[in-house]
Amino acid sequence: MGLRNLLGVALAFALVASGPTPAQASAPVTPPGTPQxxxxxxxxxxxxxxxxxxxxxxxxxxxxxxxYARRPGWNYPDxxxxxxTSAWVFVPIGGLRPATTYQLYVRARDTSGLPGPASAPVTIATLPSDIVPGPPVATDATATTAxxxxxxxxxxxERIAGYDLIVPPATPTQPIxxxxxxxxxxxxxxxxxxxxxxxxxxxxxxxxxxxTPRSAPSARGTVTTAPSVPPSPPSDLTVTTLTPTSATLSWTASAPGDFPISRYYTYVNGGALGVPNPGPDVRTVTFAVSPGSTYEVYVRAVDQAGIYSAPSETFTFxxxxQ
Known part of the structure; x- marks a missing residue:
């Protein structure tokens, strides 16, 4: 065997000897924890x-x-x-049968598909269907009413005392x-x-x-209001009075959309101006400035329905x- 072949064999043995052992090749994979x-x-x-x-x-x-749901006493898969992907919010769970007892539990699954342990089960008994009202349905909707x-x-x-129309809370800490x-x-x-x-x-x-029972909630129903035409952006932004310590900004009024103008909001350098927002009949504000500093200001109108206009053009000064 030549010298070159001997060097090649020695190098191969060295690489094998220096490689990781099977125990070092991979660390144990930990699954997600248990939801509560x-x-x-x-x-x-x-x-x-x-x-x-x-x-x-x-x-x-x-x-x-x-x-998952299991029915106690039934020999069927859960x-x-x-x-x-939600957690710590109320998730609507459907697909249940009326007047039936279930045990519900939750488990997390990671991005590799590995599941974690199941949570402790929560036992519920669904209500008989005859005591549950139907979900709310929008029969007429405008931009601000329905x-x-x-x-x-x-x-x-004679068994019914009345009805409550409820906005379901999103999390356990929000009130009904x-x-x-x-x-x-x-x-x-x-x-x-x-x-x-x-x-x-x-x-x-x-x-x-x-x-008995004290109340019976319906399934969820949704109401979508009609879109609204927003006000036009304020225009003709200008600084009418400028000193080393103050500036007065003025603009031309926005044209209302579907609702009257409620107020104007003024912004400087990307944030709120920090002065009272003028009403619809006032189109000027005075605010403090620092000598030699540069400012970028713009204005938005908001109408009585809470709809904002697009921003005005930005004015720089x-x-x-001193």
Whole structure:
């Protein structure tokens, strides 16, 4: 064997000897931790809201949470109800049967597909369908108002004390907001003060005179208001008075869109100007400046529906030195 061949064999042995051992080649992979169920709300005939605390991250980031249901006493595989990336918010869970007991649990799955342990189960019993009202449905919607109606539960009217139209809280720490309440024979409500081009989510809760059950929530319903024409941008921005320590900004009024102008908002160097926002009939503001400093200012109008105009053109100026 020649010298060159001997050197090649020696180099190959050296590379094998210096390579990682099987134990060093890969570290153990840790799965995600166990989520902790935080509670439920608005249990209905076929739905419930479930919230849980985030699971601890293992070796890989958490990709999703999976919510499963099992029915005690049934020898069937657990049912995957939903997959979501959310945690510490109420997630609407559907696909349940009326008047049925379930155990719900959550597990995290990481980006490699490795699942973590299941949370402790939460036991629920869905309500009979006859005591649950139908979800709210928008029967008429404008930019700022909407009429919603719902189907009454299939019970005698004397059992019903009334209805509450509720905005479901997003997280366990938010309060329940009752938007309006009606009497037992009223199954619609007129909503005002809505924002144009916005989708709202509501549920209806039937209150019963006998208190058993005390309330029965509907499934979720959504209301989407019509879009609105915004005001035009303010124009002709200029500084009418300028000293080393103050500047007076003025502009030409915006043209209203679908609603009257409510106020003007002024901005400097990308942030709020820090002065009172003038009303619709005032189109000038005075603010403090520093000698020799340069400022970029612009103005936006907002109407009575809360819709902002596009920004005006930016006006740039430099305060004189002292």
């Amino acid at each position: 169920a935080a509670g439920t709300q608005f249990l209905s005939a076929a739905t419930v809201d479930l919230a849980w605390m985030p699971a601890a991250t293992g070796t890989n980031p958490i990709a999703a949470y999976e919510v 049912q995957l109800l939903t997959t979501t 009429t919603v109606s719902w189907r009454p539960p299939a019970v005698a009217i 907001q009752i938007r309006t309440s009606t009497g037992p024979s009223t199954t619609s409500a007129q909503l005002t003060g809505l924002r144009p081009g916005t989708t709202y989510t509501f549920i209806v809760v039937a209150r019963y005179t006998d208190g 430099t305060a004189p030195g």
